Amino acid sequence: MTNKSRIQADPHSDSLHELTAISTNIQALIVTDRIEEVKSRIIPSLSVSLPALETSGTPPNHFLKLGLLRPNDLQNTALDAIVLIDPDEKRRLVLPFGWGAGKYVTDQDRGKRVLERMAAILKRTVKELVDEKTPSGVDFYDIARTYF
Amino acid sequence: MKHKSAVRCNLIPRKWVSISILKLVHSGTMEQPSYYAESVTTPSAMGSSDGTGADSSSVISEEQIDRRRGVSGYQSTEDQLNKLTLMPSADSWHFDITELLDSQTYIPPENPNQRAGNNFKNYDAKKSIFVLCVIGSLDVHTHLLWYSDE
Numbered sequence: 001m002t003n004k005s006r007i008q009a010d011p012h013s014d015s016l017h018e019l020t021a022i023s024t025n026i027q028a029l030i031v032t033d034r035i036e037e038v039k040s041r042i043i044p045s046l047s048v049s050l051p052a053l054e055t056s057g058t059p060p061n062h063f064l065k066l067g068l069l070r071p072n073d074l075q076n077t078a079l080d081a082i083v084l085i086d087p088d089e090k091r092r093l094v095l096p097f098g099w100g101a102g103k104y105v106t107d108q109d110r111g112k113r114v115l116e117r118m119a120a121i122l123k124r125t126v127k128e129l130v131d132e133k134t135p136s137g138v139d140f141y142d143i144a145r146t147y148f
Numbered sequence: 149m150k151h152k153s154a155v156r157c158n159l160i161p162r163k164w165v166s167i168s169i170l171k172l173v174h175s176g177t178m179e180q181p182s183y184y185a186e187s188v189t190t191p192s193a194m195g196s197s198d199g200t201g202a203d204s205s206s207v208i209s210e211e212q213i214d215r216r217r218g219v220s221g222y223q224s225t226e227d228q229l230n231k232l233t234l235m236p237s238a239d240s241w242h243f244d245i246t247e248l249l250d251s252q253t254y255i256p257p258e259n260p261n262q263r264a265g266n267n268f269k270n271y272d273a274k275k276s277i278f279v280l281c282v283i284g285s286l287d288v289h290t291h292l293l294w295y296s297d298e
Contacts, residue, residue, distance in 0.1 A: 020267065025275040026277050027271060027279065029279070035254060050256070051254065051268070052254045065244070077284050077285060084234075085277065098286050105288055115288070118229075
């Protein structure tokens with residue numbers, strides 16, 4: 001467990017604040033099978049309080065359906081991740097933390113740089129998802145006005 | 149004319165015809181969109197969602213692979229980070245949001261030291277994007293949501 005975060009909080013320009021500006025209907029949630037620990041330790045340590053959902057079952061249902069069960073793990077631990085689900089209920093992005101591209105996220109030297117990249121990727125992909133839902137073809141007038 | 153073309157056909161050895169057909173089939177399979185290539189080279193970056201467990205069940209570790217490829221671990225991380233992009237909708241898994249929202253839910257009480265991250269009042273089934281922080285053994289990604297790169 002990483003008890004303390006090396007990231008400094010800025011209440012006026014946090015990542016979730018920026019994501020909400022891009023998509024006003026965005027829902028950020030914690031998915032866990034250890035709700036008591038999340039309630040007592042993790043949520044109080046955040047500067048933005050996030051709702052938490054408990055996954056149940058053996059193996060935990062939501063972890064299984066997100067494809068995030070750690071392989072060959074009898075404890076059914078989840079692979080830490082941030083997952084983007086689009087309005088069509090499609091799993092469009094998995095940001096790995098502590099594995100894959102996010103293997104060095106807790107590394108003393110490299111961790112901060114990886115986190116910066118993850119935050120940027122998250123912002124970019126949320127913007128892309130919003131753009132997908134925005135009907136195109138309405139900007140012709142604006143384009144014409146710019147050029148003529 | 150009919151006779152002529154028939155002769156020309158016979159002039160081409162059958163072997164050549166089958167080879168060129170094979171080539172066509174082969175090039176057809178190669179023309180996959182780029183995201184396939186990405187998921188093949190970095191299964192872990194895209195999530196070991198296929199259930200193959202490419203991460204911890206593989207015989208050699210990622211470090212060992214990195215060493216064999218002659219790149220530092222960080223360099224390969226950079227490559228993997230560059231490949232983290234949206235998966236095309238048609239190829240993405242369906243994930244039941246209704247079932248998710250039916251789970252036991254904990255809404256944190258108001259706290260003067262915290263900004264409320266609960267945005268359910270703006271929930272719109274047609275527009276809402278879900279950002280799920282899946283907690284395994286870390287919590288660093290929950291902190292990412294208040295991190296700013298600017």
